[in-house]
Amino acid sequence: MTKAVIQAVDVGSAPIDRYRDLLGAEAWNAFELGMRDFADRMRGRTLWNVNSTPRGGGVAELLAALIPYDRGAGVDERWLVIEGSPEFFAITKKIHTLLHGVAPDGSEITPVERGEYEQAMARNSAALLDQVRPGDVVLLHDPQTAGLVSPLSSRGITVIWRSHVGVDRPNAMVRNAWKFLTPYMNGASAFVFSRRAYVWDDPDGSRIHIIAPCIDPFTTKNRDLDVSETARILAAAGVLRGIDGEATFLRHDGRRGRVTHTAAIGSTPPSDARLVVQVSRWDRLKDPIGVTEAFVRHIAPRTDAWLVLAGPAVDSVDDDPEQPEILAQLQAIRDRLPRGMRERIVVAELPMQDIEENAAIVNALQRRADVVVQKSLAEGFGLTVAEAMWKGRPVVASRVGGIEDQIEDGESGVLIDDPTDLDAFGSAVVDLLHDPQRAAAFGREARLRVIREFLAPRHLMQQAQLVISVI
DSSP: OOOOOOEEOOOOOOOGGGGHHHHOHHHHHHHHHHHHHHHHHTTTOOEEEEESOSSSSHHHHHHHHHHHHHHHTTOOEEEEEOOOOHHHHHHHHHHHHHHTTOOSSOSSOOHHHHHHHHHHHHHHHHHHTTTOOTTOEEEEESGGGGGGHHHHHTTTOEEEEEEOOOOSSOOHHHHHHHHHHGGGGTTOSEEEESSGGGOOSSSOGGGEEEOOOOBOTTSTTTSOOOHHHHHHHHHHTTSSOOOOSOOEEEOTTSOEEEOOOOOEESOOOOTTOOEEEEEOOSOGGGOHHHHHHHIIIIIGGGOOOEEEEEEEOTTSOTTOTTHHHHHHHHHHHHHTSOHHHHTTEEEEEEOOSSHHHHHHHHHHHHHHOSEEEEOOSSOSOOHHHHHHHHTTOOEEEESOTTHHHHOOBTTTBEEESOTTOHHHHHHHHHHHHHOHHHHHHHHHHHHHHHHHHSBHHHHHHHHHHHHHHHO
């Protein structure tokens, strides 16, 4: 058996005192002491994070934002990415959709698929054991890594498995997916879920921990931008017509970067256009086709707004093989529309050659949006919602998964009870476009809610306490 080639992702370190002013004296003191204690307890051990992609998804963004703070506090924390064949990622994508209660080509994992999964896990566990030592702690993320639990824990390594996906009301498909995964996870010291509703029946309750995801306001994607910076970044990326000139952004390490790559895009809105924006992977569960249909039927006829559907360049995310198919379907629907309507729908494949350049473009696009939408059919948590809320944008989103934990309906945004109700979704967007004062009030409350509930220090402290408890 040949070992997999494991990729190490270097994210550097960041000082936790960035949060001193934002948290206030009492919360800052507790955070600083907690991180200092965590570093002391981890001395002589390495904390490893293992997932399936270094870019293009919420897990990768979460790791890129959080690991530098642990490292800055003195914890030896590292990030590794497993290797997988196209067949392996097709299987794990199938498991992912099943865990959301959605049937792909079949709800049963076949013996051939099981064999491919186990072979990939064997190759990757052999490679990991060359680097991870007994006494270390490994955080395994999502179904792609579940089969690594037993091989690592049997060598004296403390293993925590974390699921970032789930569904509030499991059906037979969800249970079949858990039935497939559960036997691989014997030996885990703890299981982490984003919501209590996502916990399946089998795990020992004493090993269950709930940690909601978070955002870091100091990353390139979330740092404050003024109007001029926003306009220049979007113009340089080809996402919006506007002023010429050099577009720069601040990288996470404090250096200046420059926008040099452009988006693959069909049409470009004028600089003064009102924008309805959804940023997500090209994933059927994010329902970009439903957003397009709602815009055509219920938003465009009643407003002058443009729709921008933005996602990563379709060939840039290794662990999501369905993206090209979904994007092709979306573009075919757009192409069939009358010219006037077609030009008001922007399908933007954002450049991914430089992850922080991509983040700067997403930041500018969310800040420029008049309304941000997230019309997911299912959602593990949906960090794009928290990102938009932090930026003070009014958000219209489906009442599914972790989105419901973020938005207080009617106070910090609008929740649509049925994500397939295109009329209700469109009307909510139109109402905010017609009432800028109400939209601004939602945006102000949204930012305050993120400060209270969804910033990195809360997550870092919860994870530190968990790791301490299992070692």
